[in-house]
Amino acid sequence: AQTVTQSQPEMSVQEAETVTLSCTYDTSESDYYLFWYKQPPSRQMILVIRQEAYKQQNATENRFSVNFQKAAKSFSLKISDSQLGDAAMYFCACPNYGGSQGNLIFGKGTKLSVKP
């Protein structure tokens, strides 16, 4: 069964600086997708970025980018030029291929605080 591990329950970053959130996963699939979701205090889950495992190039969305290491099964999220609005819970997720548990398996989340 797939697992997703976020080893940092909480992180803090100074406004305008860069922070990296870690995620490791376990899957037996060779082709798959990985996701980072953001959950601000409003509770709404918002997709931040998606990576396709067969693509060598790391995904980038404005200030958000990933460092995808397929062999190491690592999928970290880098936030550049951090803003106050980036403060939120961040969840890493991987599809549960072939199992009976539906679509995405989520990590337990990392709470990011941004200091002004």
Place this chain on the structure above:
Amino acid sequence: NAGVTQTPKFRVLKTGQSMTLLCAQDMNHEYMYWYRQDPGMGLRLIHYSVGEGTTAKGEVPDGYNVSRLKKQNFLLGLESAAPSQTSVYFCASSYYRDTGELFFGEGSRLTVL
């Protein structure tokens, strides 16, 4: 665009009472899911549906029932609420099961006293 809408947003129940959470999506998605979110636990799948008239158990299905009579609606029922079911519940939908983005509702906070 409404996307995924959950009702109600908040509810307080007494132990033993029943209730139904309604999820509606207007994106013509085949797949729909109910998750619960608890502190330090991330999101855990309760039940899901791969199409109208179908339902299946997820990771934590006990104490819940679901129905998908119409493609756009996915109902989550609690027949006899327990304090352990105090949680935030999220409905989500997707077009592609294994590769696609999940679209979430705003969540429903349920408290069982």
